[in-house]
Amino acid sequence: MTNQPQPMDADWLVVHPNPKVPDFVLPAGSVDAHCHVFGPSAQFPYAPERKYTPGDQGKDKLFALRDHLGFARNVIVQATCHGKDNRAVMDACRTAGDLARGIASVGADITRAELAEMHEAGIRGVRFNFVKRLVDATPPEVFLGIADKIQEFGWSTVVYFEAADLERLVPFLNTLPGIIVVDHMGRPDVRKGVDHPDFQRFIDLMANNARIWSKVTCPERLTVAGPPYDDVIPFAQAIVEAFPDRVLWGTDWPHPNLKSHMPDDGALVDFIPKIARTPEQQRKLLVDNPMRLYWAQ
Incomplete structure (x- = not known):
């Protein structure tokens, strides 16, 4: 029996x-x-423990946007609204074949057989979320156990946190094995400027740990000024300049939990040359780095 689609949040x-x-x-x-x-939620229901309910935006819409914007491939990250049910991401990766890879969300009880099935489908990493408004707290030892299990498959971990939490997370991040990719530059407060100790702590983290990468993504989330997001440029630019071989970029489509405005994804692509200013930086950011991280295994 097919589930009924779940209505999205009113806001x-x-x-x-x-x-x-x-x-x-x-x-x-x-x-x-x-x-x-x-979703679509009738086929891939949202998790009962979710903190938000989005509107359905499935794989066909994502791949149409990929082609419209001029991308060749996608890395599809498990959204918190789907919890640890990774079927939607795995289905999208299987449909796309070599044109997509996925990042899953798993629990401590994940088995090697399940990880092997995910790898076959195109999963190449797991995501650890520390943003309290999106997920319930998970003990660090649970994350460490998961990170140990995925090393056999050559996967990386994606970590999502906010700038205020970085100081307490530094020891944990330095303990994680393998490559660690930080979502959205660790969500800096752009009102404080790039020289503020909060952002410099993140720069120091990357400088002192060569296994840490950063996604220079989501100016639409970080901005105070709004489009065209000029207040975010110095932060992303600083990371690209300092660590050109350890940066990634993505649209964040379909933009979960945005309340202020919905960005134009074409305009987001036009943001890229403002932060990666040379053809070499652009190629590393958009081609070389993601292919090395997600398509080498």
């Missing part, structure tokens, strides 16, 4: 209906290295 913003064709022409083989699929 959920509708995805931009007609994103522009970007003015910036992406390098051949570019990867949208941070995006999501939501």
Whole structure:
């Protein structure tokens, strides 16, 4: 029996209906290295413990956006609204074949057989979420156990936290094995400026641990000024300049939990040359780095 679609939250913003064709022409083989699929909930129900209910935005819409913007591949990140049920991401990866990889959310009881099945489907990492408004707290030892299990498969971990939590998380992050990818630059408070100790702590973390990468993503979440997100440029630019071989970029489509405005994904692509200012930086950010991390295994 097919489940009924679940209605989205009343304050959920509708995805931009007609994103522009970007003015910036992406390098051949570019990867949208941070995006999501939501449902469709009749086929892939949202988790009972979810903190929000989005509108359905499935794989067909994601792949149409990929082609419209000029990307060649996607890295699809498990959204918290699906909890630890990774079927929607795995289904999208299987449909796309070599054109997509996935990041899963798993529990401590995950088995080797389950990880092997995920790997076959295209999963290449797990995500640990520390944002309290999105997930319930998980003991660090649980995350460490999961991180140990995935090393056999050559996977990386994605960690999502906010700047205020970084200081307490530094010892834990330095304990994690393998490559660690931080979502959205650790969500800095852009009102404080790049020289503020909070952001410099993140720069120091990357400088002192060569296994830590950063997604220079989501100016629409970090901005105070709004589009075209000029207040976010110095932060992303600083990371790209300092660590060109350890940065990734993605749209974050379909933009979970945004309450202020819904970005035009074409305009987000036009943000890229403002933060990666040379062709070499752009190719590393969009092609070389994601292919090395997610397509080498």
